[in-house]
Amino acid sequence: MKNISKRAAALAMTAAMTAGLLTGCGGAGSASGSAASGGDDVTTLTWYMSINPVAADTEKVIAKLNEYTREKIGVEIDYKVIANPDYKEKMPNLINAGEYFDICFTSNWTTDYLQFTGKDAFMDITELLPQYAKETYEFIPEAVWDAVKVNGSIYGVPSYKEMGWQGGIVYNSDMAEAYGIDMSTVKTLEDYTKVLEVVAEKSKAEGKNVVGVSGLTNAWPMAAPYESLTGNPKLPAAAAVPEFGNFQDVASQTVFNQYASEEYMNYCQTVRGWNKAGYLGGDPVNYDSDIANRDNDFNNGALFSYFIQYAPGTSESMSASSGHGVGFVALMDPLFETRSAMGGLLAISSASEHPDKALEFINLLNTDEYVGTLIRHGIEGEHYTAVGDNQVDKTMGGTLTDNGYDYTYGWQFGTPFNQKWDISYPDNIEQLFQEYNDSAVISPNNGFTFDAVPVETQVAALTNVISEYTPSLETGSVDPAEYIPKFLEAMQANGVDDLMKEVENQLTTFKSAK
Amino acid sequence: MKQSAKYAGGAYNKAGFLKTFKKNLPLTLMALPALIVMFLFRYLPMSGLLLAFKRFSVRKGIFGSDWVGLNNFQFLFQTSDAWVITRNTICYNVLFILMDLILAVAMAIGLSELLRKRRAKVYQTIFMAPYFLSWVVVSFMAFSLFSVDDGLFNHLLAYFGFQGVDWYSEPGKWPFILTFFQIWKTIGYSTVMYISSLTGISNDYYEAAIIDGATKWQQIKRITLPCLKPMMIVLTILAIGRIFYADFGLFFQLPRNSGPLYPATQVIDTYVYRALKETGNVGMAAAASLYQSIVGFVMVVGANLVVRRIEPDSALF
DSSP, X not given: OHHHHHHHHHHHHHHHHHHHHHHHHHHHHHHTTGGGOSSTTOEEEEEEEEOSSOOTTHHHHHHHHHHHHHHHHSEEEEEEEEOHHHHHXXXXXXXXXXOOOSEEEEBSSSSBHHHHHHTTOBOOXXXXXXXXXXXXXHHSOHHHHHHHEETTEEOEEEOOSSSSBEEEEEXXXXXXXXTTOOGGGOOSHHHHHHHHHHHHHHHHHTTOOOEEEEOGGGTHHHHSOOEESSSOTTSSOEEXXXXXXXXXXXXXXXXXXXXXXXXXXXXHHHHHHHHHHTTTOSOHHHHXXXXXXXXHXXXXXSEEEEEEEEOXXXXXXXXHHHSSOEEEEESSOOEEOGGGGGGSEEEEBTTOSXXXXXXXXXXXXXXXXXXXXXXXXXXXXXXXXXXXXXXXXXXXXXXXXXXXXXXXXXXXXXXXXXSOEETTSOTTHHHHHHHXXXXXXXXXXXXXXXXXXXXXXXXXXXXXXXXXXXXXXXXTOSOHHHHHHHHHHHHHHTTHHHHHXXXXXXXXXXXXXX | OHHHHHHHHSOOOHHHHHHHHHHTHHHHHHHHHHHHHHIIIIIGGGGGGGGGGXXXXXXXXXXXXXXXXXXXXXXXHSSTXXXXXXXXXXXXXXXXXXXXXXXHHHHHHHHHHTTXXXXXXXXXXXXXXXXXXXXXXXXXXXXXXXXXXXXHHHHHHXXXXXXXXXXXXXXXXXXXXXXXXXXXXXXXXXXXXXXXXXXXXXXXXXXXXXXXXXXXXXXXXXXXXXHHHHHHHHHHHHHHHTTTOOOHIIIIITTTTOGGGHHHXXXXXXXXXXXXXXXXOHHHHHHHHHHHHHHHHHHHHHHHHHHHHHOGGGOOO
């Protein structure tokens, strides 16, 4: 008796497992049919979103959102939110596998916009935009729309926030004051050497071992800003931006290799000096890669400063979280280039059955203050309390640290200019953004997107060469006089000329079509 | 072996086949779930190999995408690193196969000599433990040894008055480090395989040998090793089949993706990963894995052929 039941159990187990495997395989197919379901005349849109971290009360907020959108535009959202690191791995696979979705988050750092546009994954919305998302279309400046165009067509709605990127250094201003450092004298990378010297000297005198600066793996394009023509600042092929007045000797060329420039040599020499003087800690490459550790050191005063791409309000919110004053020195004016608009976009699947409704919804995300505030700060009274007409308090007037739902600035959802801001931001935050955007330099070839397909072989080989040489060169771990020539030679052997030639050809075509 | 020879030699007719089928029905049914899984996950996806010759478009799908001939394979051979990648992949694997074979057999014999004692089990468990660690975890363990600022080795060197070593930018040291960690991690697993086949050797042989006055060394040489030989050959042929696959975790995580170490740590898997993580070209990825599979297939068939020449009884097929 016992024997039989055991056997039956084993059989059932096997059957169940086989069935599980079979349905697991068919799952992708059946999901595609469910899009059109939902109540009377209510369209359900599947929205894949990448945001970090996934908030605990997400479901509550989406239920509230659905209440509103059902009334307003007859749409319900099937919200599939995935944390950033997982999204990067999962979403490309879901798209490649033909999973059904209406809206998905895309960018140049996760689920690459250009790559999937090239694979026909996203819908051309150039015609639909003015029809179904008119306010958004008019609200976002033309330079931004130009930047997201691929062969003259728009495949995603960009998040309109700060225009372009501005490189600089955030520093512990309490420490700067204590050591008597005047940061306003810092205009270039070379100027910073003196600051680092003082920090090292004074902190040693106090018996502390303070790392002067970190984040060097991002610092090179800030030291000598250039327009990246491939959309990837690491790949060779740059154009000079006249407003910055750098790269004088090569500026006349339409395309040049930034790694072969004098500026690159100078940058590497400078940081080599820093490294040798011990301003960067013993192992800057590994130190850079451990962000949690870096933040911790910065908060504790074991790290004086680091390089970042800055947005207005950052130093204010950083000083709130770090427990000491935080200042910022810019090394450049903001630069707006094609890739700047690709920090975050919402794209519509080429297989979507409801592109019109999807656009109407994206329009709400960008223009409706109720939706904008709800998706960033959650539900009033439950996740925040209103402060005046334009601000919210996520601590709810107290000391609450985790309220279950908050994405503060939340630019990934669309423009942040249609929301109420958290009180940790300055009152005039939107004005600060306005000033920032007004000062932005628009790159000379804005709107040019490089199609890497003809030179994919070279890009693959060069990517390897670059990741072999740049981390150690750009942190001063090796001697540039010896390694830059080696680096250039390796690039030569792996088709850098083919790549630059192709960029130049495409650029010429782009310019003549304009 | 004998049985299969009988079946192969026997004349098949339809009635005979049906009879055999009926007789083996329970066995066939038992194999069925595994066969279905195998079909679903091993054979069905093979149609995806077409991608190696295509430019993939999501809308057109695998079968509808445009053909591009051998373009997708170019990036593997057109790089100036092609030689380094191939050399590293094959040399490391040959080294790992040899070390693993020699050390695992030695350890298995050593442990089995202790086998009646509890201690042998304890050792076995200890050796096995690293096998279950992920390479990410191992990479942090290694980092705690090799870190420039806080690493144990540099602290030791400093203690004895030597200059610290910048471990993560000196490729010359990494062949040893990689080999050490690879062996440390996998040796327990292979040892268990050999121990299991050691327990299968009848005690009669040893008793007879002892009566004849054979020393321990003679027993190992004349009885244990010959009895282990089939197992050694099978495991080695299987390992040779994967000679063109490198353990990604070992070569990527352990050196912490450090650029200066590439000459010693770049293997085909890491090269493909680094090359394609930016462009994400599915066709090129498929091309790389097809190339690896073909080399692996040729190597397995070749190795088996060699074994069959020398020792027909031990060949896999």
